[in-house]
Amino acid sequence: MNLILFGAPGVGKGTQSALLVEKLDMRHISTGDLFRNAIKNETELGKKAKEFMDAGNLVPDEVTIGLVEEVLKNLNGQSFILDGFPRTTAQADALDGLLEKIGAPLDRVISFQVPESELVSRLTGRRVCKGCGAVYHIASKPPQQDGVCDVCGKAEVVQRKDDQEDVIKVRLENYENSTRPVKEFYQNKGQFTEIDGTGSADEVFERVQKVLG
Ligand code: AMP
Secondary structure (H helix, E strand, O other), rough: OOOOEEOOOOOOOHHHHHHHHHOOOOEEEEEHHHHHHHHOOOHHHHHHHHHHHHHOOOOOOHHHHHHHHHHOOOOOOOEEEEEOOOOHHHHHHHHHHHHHHHHOOOOEEEEEOOOOOHHHHHHOOOEEEEEOOEEEEEOOOOOOOEEOOOOOOOEEEEHHHHHOOHHHHHHHHHHHHHHHHHHHHHHHHOOOOEEOOOOHHHHHHHHHHHHHH
């Protein structure tokens, strides 16, 4: 089963991907995570992406599509969850071609719906582990020891640069202008299901499982 989890920044795509991967043998492909790793490792890709990400803007299509092509080419038939890709209709078009090339049809696009005020509070309160990437929230899921990751026990838990309020505003604007049209792209293909993304991660996961049967 090959899926796209779709929605604005902060709707819970990463959280739901992690829950799916725990249950099913699927590869989680998050373009945001791939870019963050590239920045951490100071690769050429990281250098290309950093300036755009820090400002809350989308990394150019040709860079992003090239990255996803590399990952998809090396899947060897494993099912996947795309999280944060496609974010433009050009990316969605390119993805169609890439999936045809590797013979991996898309089964479903699940889109999460969360009111904007909640997205802002989820994003401004989000904290992530610098080492293993575990995700926390200052109000709803703080780490047990202030600033220290519960999962790996060592690394610092910090706020992403692009989770600061001024950058969040830009990211949400970019979602409205560039990413929302992707919804129509998949709605027209009939592979699209929208679900309520509010409530606890487990509640949302139940809705996801219902969609997937
Ligand atoms: P995310 O972790 O999905 O919120 O992504 C963080 C940032 O990475 C975004 O704000 C963009 O700057 C960049 N990014 C991630 N995925 C894409 C994409 N599909 N197209 C362009 N930029 C992306």
